[in-house]
Amino acid sequence: MSARRDSRWERWAVTGPPLAYLVVFFAVPTLIMVMASFRSPGDFGGLAPLVGADGRLDLTLESYARLFEDTVYLEVFAKSVVYALVTTLACLMLAYPLAVLIAQSPRRYRDLLLLLVILPFWSNFLIRVYAWMIILGPNAALAQAVNGVLAAFGAEPVPLLFSSFAVLVCLVYVHLPFMVLPLYANLEKHDRALLDAAQDLGANAWQRFWRITFPLSLPGVYAGAALVFIPALGIFAIPDILGGPNDSLIGNLIKQQFLETRDWPFGSVLSIVLTVAALSLAGLAAWVGRRGGAEIARA
């Protein structure tokens, strides 16, 4: 590993700037809010003073205790994990063929195809969601078609809008480029020669994909999955705009703590739990991936 040859100076030159930036503009502010989780909410917003009227530090574990007071918070959290998982899997299935197509295209079209993937996302988020409300509306073509089919089977019409379906479709839509781009970045470096050699040796298309392409693309899959799953866990705007009455997620709950309830300590607690859980799941997936990848490589 060339890392061993790198001098201390080299190491710091590469690690230093991003580390410094993140410490100043992320770690320090976040620590302030982590501290807030041990404080009490101010009566009219914000936080209660750190030093109470009696001159003692006003720190408490009350907000953490509330988390376990009732299972409802864990239920909402579990629902968010499910939504995020479904979103990630759906994104993977949609993004993979797209990334393969772009990676295998002639060089002169590649950049354009990539740009075409991300172009829609430079329009504003709200109007894209509104566009989905139009597509999923009860009088639009899609809903009429689906309910027509259901009616043929004698079933009740289902609303496409203001439902979990609408939330999931929109979640997948909003996160798709963040799966396509990492996958593409990985697939682009695959050597066609490997696949040609395998084909010469008699492997069919499925075998070539499953034994060569997919395992090699795993780092890209994990990168994409991380960049979809983790943000999707914390989303709140989509349920707010087109979710049904049962689609409140942990992101909505956290937002409520900072806004309607003005309970910043509890909001911090929920945020910390969410962050720790997301990072742990990502770490777990990476660990499993390393083990699994090694097994596939051995096979």
Add this chain to the structure above:
Amino acid sequence: MTQRTLAFPFLLVTALALPAAAADKLHLYNWNNYIAPETVKRFEAECKCEVVQTYYSDNEELLAKLAAGAKGYDVLVPTGNTVEALIKGGQLQPLDRAKLPNLKNVDPAYLDTAWDPGNKYSVPYAMSTTILGYNDAKMKELGLPTDTWAVIFDPKHLARVKGRVTVLDSSAELFAAAFKYLGYPANDVDEKHWREAADLIKKAKPYWAAFNASSYIKELTVGNIWLVHGYSNDIFQANQDAQAAGRKFRIVQGMPKEGAVLAVDNMVIHKSAPRPDLAHRFINFMLDGKNSAELTNLIGSGNPNLDAAKYIQPELKALPAVFPPKDVAAKLEQLNELNAAQRRLRNRLWTEIKAAR
């Protein structure tokens, strides 16, 4: 990237970061579309200054930002109970009455509130009520009443309009409506009554399409949703849009007979306002009847300014949700602030409601 392409973003940023020509600036932090553009232009001409507007869409967003220490704003436009929170949080500076001669134009019924006695910090700007909005053709077809909260809380009525009703995604507003329906005051703090209201809401929830405060007006106007719990301004606008689009139904404001929440938005000055002098001039300007009326004519908001009456379009004055007659006004209540413990309880119940199946 080449030098040229690197230079461009930096130049752009520098150009934007450089302070503009030293014009006098008034920083107004307001709801979007809550002041008529003509009014702003007229004020700018009169004071020879520039009005820099930034926006928020929720009182709580304003509170959170100020609680975290943001400054640079002169005039804010919070709703009644938010003014209470701002006063108690020490975020406002007192108004100089001498600079506000037009204050005499305001209807005394809206002055001297419990949370700002003597109007030390705030003056009323505009009002709205939180009521029912409905598609008149559909409601007639279904034979549903439109003057009672029962139509969004009673499963007997809801069964006929299932999946076509939305309620506001605001625990304060929805609980207040539930209290009014149950016959309690909107500002009830009895825990038993809170739980009663929560149970009522849970029973009605399966019939509702969504808790929505952001896109319900659109859906009402197009005809996808037939009945909403919403703000009178929005419902007024919805009808204007529906008529402009040539729809075959009207969107009507329904004032429930049990009463409703009244929201009075006020002009206040932030404690570290850079230009309190301009701020006072602006407030006095907006207290003039003609200027005040422009907003009402634009969006159908209620108006606490008596001098504005002669400038307001007559069809607006006929709307009970906008200009409530005495008997309706008696049943309207402004929401009070809750303390931290009460807010926690409300959020706890709200989370249960949202998670309930």
Add this chain to the structure above:
Amino acid sequence: MRSRKVALWTAAGIAYAFLYLPLAIVVVYSFNDSRLNAEWVGFTLDWYRKLAGNDEMIAAAGNSLAIALVASLVSTVLGTMAGVAMHRYRLRVLPILVLAPIAIPEILMGVALLIFFVMLNFTLGLVSVALAHIAFCIGFVAIVVRSRLAGMDESLIEAARDCGATPWQAFARVTLPLIMPGVIAGALMAFTLSIDDFVITFFTAGAGTVTLPLQIYSMIKIAVTPEVNAVSTLLMLLTLVLIVVAARLSPSLLRTE
């Protein structure tokens, strides 16, 4: 061979259609003769006309573009460094600091940064917003760059060093071209995140700072008029043109040879 190509093209085609159907509606509705973004009524150019006279909206769009350009540039540089560092060295702190901003709820980060800036007496404005955006964009770039480096042949770099290249030369001439698709992917993601960010921008913007998302989200409770569709369409076209121009001006850097 042909049927596999057809299958691939069909699957990719479905994905592109999924991506572009809402966008088509956005663009088409910018010509819609109705204040609401809800149903087609008739054709009009009014919204583009209104936009031309709407200084506020145009300034907001300009701010968004400027912040996004700066934020994506800086976060791409820092993120690439972080990605390379995470791949090469056994680090403990940096991976967490890189991943955490992606996980942390935006509202917490927004409030935290605001409190932090206020504590430092740092004037809020465009710069504070850009600094905030860079913080959460670094992670996206770093993760993509690291995944691109995974399994990369170190012998090439060793060989370059053996031939007498300095560390910078080894990086610029060997590593960077190899990871360029990852860097570009990261830059595109960072740009996208920055140009559309609302929550963090809301809290870190100054009293006179309006970006396009701030302007638009404040309309969320009233009506997001087709003027927003118009400005979005134009902004997309403008950004596309900027990128194509930039690519033409520096072809050697963006090609992966």
